[in-house]
Amino acid sequence: MEELFSKEAHLFLVRLTSWFTVTLPVLYELPLKVFLVFLEFREASIVRNFFESGTVVSLMRILATDCDVTEEVRCLSVLVLHRLVRHGRTHKEVLCSKGLISYLVECIVDGLKWETVKSAGSLLCELFRSNPNYQAHTIHAPLARGIHGVSLKGLLWAHG
Secondary structure, three states: OOOOOOOOOOHHHHHHHHHHHOOOOOOHHHHHHHHHHHHOOOOOHHHHHHHHHOHHHHHHOOOOOOOOOOOHHHHHHHHHHHHHOOOHHHHHHHHHHHHHHHHEEEHHHHHHHHHHHHHHHHHHHHHHOOOOOOOHHHHHHHHHOOOOOOHHHHHHHHHH
């Protein structure tokens, strides 16, 4: 990645994440795909940039039903968030404390495409793992919104 950007890949990502937050809701899909590519490298500085720039807040906001985006964009946002939470318990706790579980439940309840619902269920399962402070909330929030226990079990066990 550094070779491709002449040793300036991190600077490019910083600019892209800043631009993403400022330009909402003009463009979504392309920056989200670029984010997924950067997150493939699993570098701590890249993940930290998503949190420091406030991009994670925008990613979660995309999941809200009152955010006018396509289902594909919503699914891409879930995938980016999923890659972020794979970087450890601290990241999971921060995102959960900012309301990610509620956004995911909303996304599951109102999801129009199976791919989005499946991705959100997989992320919910990942949030449940190794995150004792939010395990109960991960289970109770979907049930409170009317997701049937069997459906929740299917979502969680299908991915874990």
